[in-house]
Amino acid sequence: MSAQISANALKLARQYNGINQRELANYINISQSEISRIERGLPVDRIDEEKIEELSRRLGVQTSFLTDNVRYKEPKRPMQRSSKTGVTASQANKVITIANLVQKHVEIILNNYIDLEVNFPDFSHSIIDTAKEAAKHLRSYWHIDNDPINNLVELCEYYGIIIYKSSFPTSSIVGLTMDTNTIEQPIVFLNEKIPTDRERLTLAHELGHLIRGHDLATDDEIVAESEAWEFAGEFLVPERELRRDMQILRSVSLSTLADLKRKWGISMAGLAKRLFDIGIINQNQYKSIYVQLSRAGYRKKEPIALPVETETILPTFFKMIRTDMQITKDNLCEEFGIRESMFNDLYGKYWGGEEANIRLLR
Numbered sequence: 001m002s003a004q005i006s007a008n009a010l011k012l013a014r015q016y017n018g019i020n021q022r023e024l025a026n027y028i029n030i031s032q033s034e035i036s037r038i039e040r041g042l043p044v045d046r047i048d049e050e051k052i053e054e055l056s057r058r059l060g061v062q063t064s065f066l067t068d069n070v071r072y073k074e075p076k077r078p079m080q081r082s083s084k085t086g087v088t089a090s091q092a093n094k095v096i097t098i099a100n101l102v103q104k105h106v107e108i109i110l111n112n113y114i115d116l117e118v119n120f121p122d123f124s125h126s127i128i129d130t131a132k133e134a135a136k137h138l139r140s141y142w143h144i145d146n147d148p149i150n151n152l153v154e155l156c157e158y159y160g161i162i163i164y165k166s167s168f169p170t171s172s173i174v175g176l177t178m179d180t181n182t183i184e185q186p187i188v189f190l191n192e193k194i195p196t197d198r199e200r201l202t203l204a205h206e207l208g209h210l211i212r213g214h215d216l217a218t219d220d221e222i223v224a225e226s227e228a229w230e231f232a233g234e235f236l237v238p239e240r241e242l243r244r245d246m247q248i249l250r251s252v253s254l255s256t257l258a259d260l261k262r263k264w265g266i267s268m269a270g271l272a273k274r275l276f277d278i279g280i281i282n283q284n285q286y287k288s289i290y291v292q293l294s295r296a297g298y299r300k301k302e303p304i305a306l307p308v309e310t311e312t313i314l315p316t317f318f319k320m321i322r323t324d325m326q327i328t329k330d331n332l333c334e335e336f337g338i339r340e341s342m343f344n345d346l347y348g349k350y351w352g353g354e355e356a357n358i359r360l361l362r
């Protein structure tokens with residue numbers, strides 16, 4: 001017996017494992033050119049089922065996964081990075097692959113097991129002129145008004161945006177969003193390796209993209225990016241409130257920035273930028289604050305660690321599936337098309353403490 005391997009499935013599974021086509025070819029004794037032809041969707045000879053079985057075991061997926069038609073989606077907007085450099089193609093591909101797999105699995109869960117309400121308005125430019133206005137509207141739509149947002153992850157999840165956190169292969173990629181196909185809830189992916197202040201900024205930026213309905217197929221990337229930052233600034237720290245705070249605090253110093261950080265939950269460097277952007281401080285004052293931040297060593301590590309914001313939708317889903325619906329991990333692996341090793345890797349921390357990815361000392 002033999003079968004055809006799906007192009008996208010092979011590409012996803014290979015990239016997830018962080019191996020190139022040559023390494024994969026060596027695993028199972030197929031030529032590299034054949035792998036390349038499969039991934040490009042070109043005709044190849046059918047492959048023995050034994051070989052497919054071996055390949056699937058190596059890649060941590062079910063055989064059915066390799067032969068099924070699987071989607072491979074590039075995100076609609078670029079991934080957020082903390083620096084322009086230092087990301088290899090294989091690291092970027094791995095993150096996109098994680099996003100594709102989790103998206104597929106979340107769609108399976110929401111289509112088969114659980115309903116989740118979503119309350120997510122469309123404040124795109126045809127409805128609301130500027131990103132700043134959209135941020136204000138969302139604050140009132142979500143009943144936050146002028147208050148600081150204590151827990152942004154909790155807030156987004158409350159309104160049906162699913163957050164998945166994982167340790168990306170590089171800390172230079174901080175987050176991305178995948179728009180889902182068969183469900184309404186978008187999924188935002190965040191890198192666990194980054195501190196909470198950066199994470200909040202990343203999430204607010206992604207929220208800006210979602211609220212504005214950006215899609216690089218139709219929107220200009222530079223415009224979309226600047227709108228997402230404009231949204232994030234106003235959503236996290238409304239200009240009017242910051243002006244009021246500054247009337248009380250008067251001058252900008254490291255200690256006032258620290259007070260503002262405690263209140264609004266964004267980094268001191270981010271607040272300095274925000275004060276500059278809205279014209280409370282001028283270029284020279286901004287530069288001077290920057291020098292002070294650097295001298296104090298705060299450009300590398302800032303004081304005032306903000307509390308971790310833990311995601312709850314996915315852990316709750318898995319708990320319901322496991323305990324209320326009595327579905328085993330094996331059943332779910334079968335449905336997701338992956339093997340236990342990949343399941344533990346992706347969802348171990350959500351499934352239950354015993355599968356956490358730790359090594360016991362003997």
Ligand SMILES: [Zn+2]
Pocket residue numbers: 077078079080205209224225228
């Ligand atoms: Zn962006």
